Amino acid sequence: MQRNRFLGDLLSQLFDRRSYMRGKDDTRDIFELCQALLSAEGQVSGLRLAATILDRYAALEQNEKTAFFQFLNNELDIDAQQVARLATEYAKTPTPAVFQKLSTASEPKRQELFRRLNQPVGATQALVAMRVDLLARLKEDSDLARTNLDLVHLLRSWFNRGFLVLQQINWDTSARILDKIVAYEAVHHINDLDDLRRRLYPPDRRCFAFFHPAMPDEPLIFVEVALTADIPGSIDSVLSDHRTPLDADQAKTAVFYSISNCQKGLAGISFGNLLIKQVVSELSMACPQIESYVTLSPIPGLNNWLATQTEDERHGNTAQSTLDGTATSEEVRAMAARYLLMAKRDDGLPVDPVARFHLGNGAMIHDVHANADTSPNGAAQSSGAMVNYLYDLTQVERNHERFAMDAAVVASRGMRALSNATLATQTKE
CATH class of the missing domain: 1.20.140.90 (Malonyl-CoA decarboxylase, oligemerization domain)
Structure with a gap:
């Protein structure tokens, strides 16, 4: 037979x-x-x-x-x-x-x-x-x-969820796919093979990608994860050449620090929310001691928004000084908090695309950091600021429903206080 x-x-x-x-x-x-x-x-x-x-x-x-x-x-x-x-x-x-x-x-x-x-x-x-x-x-x-x-x-x-295959990308993955990970990285540029090795090989680093059976050598989307002792406030420290790797069983936090869509022809077809949920499930089984799942995310629309706020009576001077690079760290954090919590489109959703993505997945805005991304791109798009979105597994469904139904932006108390902080009066030159 x-x-x-x-x-x-x-x-x-x-x-x-x-x-x-x-x-x-x-x-x-x-x-x-x-x-x-x-x-x-x-x-x-x-x-x-x-x-x-x-x-x-x-x-x-x-x-x-x-x-x-x-x-x-x-x-x-x-x-x-x-x-x-x-x-x-x-x-x-x-x-x-x-x-x-x-x-x-x-x-x-x-x-x-x-x-x-x-x-x-x-x-x-x-x-x-x-x-x-x-x-x-x-x-x-x-x-x-x-x-x-x-x-x-x-x-x-x-390309619905039933056909997607989750694979962990590591240093033993085929060279053809590793080359594509380097080429498709859209958030934090991978400089060379040594840089790629630092993101895949140490015991406190993970990378996961979705594949489709009809395109087995083409990643659809991938996420890079750092296992850390606590919630980081700088991408420079996460990607440092000189950091000391942490044993995976000592990690308390899983940090999603880069998510890259790979196929332009699939634009508008969302895989990111499925990927994050699947990776959380995988990590919770492999590293049950992890307590927090957070991102360290860019704020791509911050400087563009600040440029529209320089004449605003409430924070125009601080917006200008942030753009000029003369604001204090706390002023940069305050302006980033105001942007993330208050800047809305006509449909009531946040202006920032990364915020819409994570809030739509049920995350909450946890904290913002100044001087978190000192790369030229980080300075150009957000004056170096970055944000942590927290995925509290007990609250993600509730947060998702609030965002989907009412466009509610869920944020920590600290973030809400920071967004309402009084800004120092400054005189424009």
Whole structure:
């Protein structure tokens, strides 16, 4: 029985390969091939057609890719009049048969095209890369957002939690993946292999990443973790070349100090909240003595906000001195606290994107630190300030609900006091 199964798999691969080779000789253009894939021909020769279309797409010039997306957007859209007619019919006669007709008519043909394209080996990664091209064109052609919505809808389904695989990244991980960790690090640049080793090899360092079975060598998102004795107030101390490593069983705090999304084509599809919860679960089993789970996070929007506050009667002088680099550490902390607790968008959510992410996960703002990131990037975006978000496992669900329902910013008493602290009166020069 095992021999028969093996023989069947081998013959299937051979026939697939022959079909693929025949696809290279297909003289139809990419638009005709897409229509063929959606037709009865696609039911019979779908793998060959899908592979041919993806190969043709990869070879297109930029203007040809734009034409391809416009084809998807306009020629493979829904028939609005048909949908309206069927919706009216279903309102009068809500039978399963009418419902099926309405459901079919309501789904753009491009969704089914994307599904059928996702057949050959490597197709999922090719479609993720295709969305990178699509996102670049949205800036100039907002109508393409319709096609983007359909592709996001499918990618969210294909990359849901049930398909994600958590892996620990360590010094023994394949060089190919380690190279990608270096390339994708978006928060604290990894300088060289020695720097990478310092983040992966010592007993008080961890790194975890999500992978997808269709993209086994491509991390989707990864988080770097430091196991420490207490809550740190400086990324420089966490990443120091000269620190003394701590035995993992002596750690009391797990610090998430860098979270990097790796795939631009999956922008808008959130993995971070799942990753943090999964990593907390893993660490709580491996290191049960850990008492606190916190971040040491950047405050990317602080200086931009300060620049809008320099004329404010309450704190304009301190905002200006923070930008000038002449404010005291306590003044920098106070301005960071005001920004994180008070700066809101029109929809009532915090201006800061990192704050929205962690508060949305159920964390609370625990503390802020001046002179925490002395890198050029840290100085430029937040005058060196950083923040700890605390994940209290007994409160995360409650905090998440408060943020989701009321946009409530949960913060420690110390942070609230700091945000309301009286600032020294200063005179602008």
